[in-house]
Amino acid sequence: MTQTLALIEEATKKSGLLWVQGPTGPSRALWHVWHDGAAHLVGGPGEQPLDGLGLTDGCTATVTVRSKDKGGRLVAWTAQVTELPPGDEAWTGAVAELKGKRLNAVDFGTLEERWARECRILRLEPTGSSEPLPDASLAAVPLRTPATTRRPMPAALPRLLRRGRGK
Structure with a gap:
């Protein structure tokens, strides 16, 4: 069991995306961070959509981890889902990690709020x-x-491409 957890942790840390399938709906690719022994996700308005997956506090989900370089499946594992309440110590730690990995946030200064x-x-x-x-x-x-x-390719494109080769 320890080897399985080590494989799950190492693969999940290195992967940029997880395929998550909740109790309802199809699997969905979601970005995440590994923090404090678990994968953490943020979803909602302006973030990745979590609706339709049925991910509620206390449910289980199937998580498939892909290889970052080849894209193939490495491991699929069962997860216990917990929704972290805002302001909680666990929420604050997870948000600090997620905020550091959030790319192109328009409102970076007020992201936590x-x-x-x-x-x-x-x-x-x-x-x-x-x-x-x-x-x-x-x-x-x-x-x-x-x-x-x-x-369809525009009619003038082949002539334009041929003209550019001579220069």
Whole structure:
């Protein structure tokens, strides 16, 4: 069991994203920090969305950790979810770590106050059990959407590209 916890901790510390699946909804990629023996997440308005996952205080979630360099699954583990109350000592410590890793925050100076007012800080503590990794891919077909990034190439583009090669 100690080896399992060591693997979970080391893999989770090094990974930038966790795939978290709560009691409801599909798994979702969420950024996190490892602090005080657990993964901590922040979610709410202006942050990553936690709605639809069913992550409530006292529930369990399945956390899948990917390799930072290759992107493959390293370990999947079961977590006990705790919602940290604003102002609590555990909340303050977690927020200090999360704030240091929060990229591009517009309101960096008042981030803690906004998180206390509008967001949720969740602690995902390993229960000590790991899930077996699946043999097959868990890739899903993307949902149909009218959004697209592929459009026909403009007619003038090949001429513009050829013209730039001679310079």
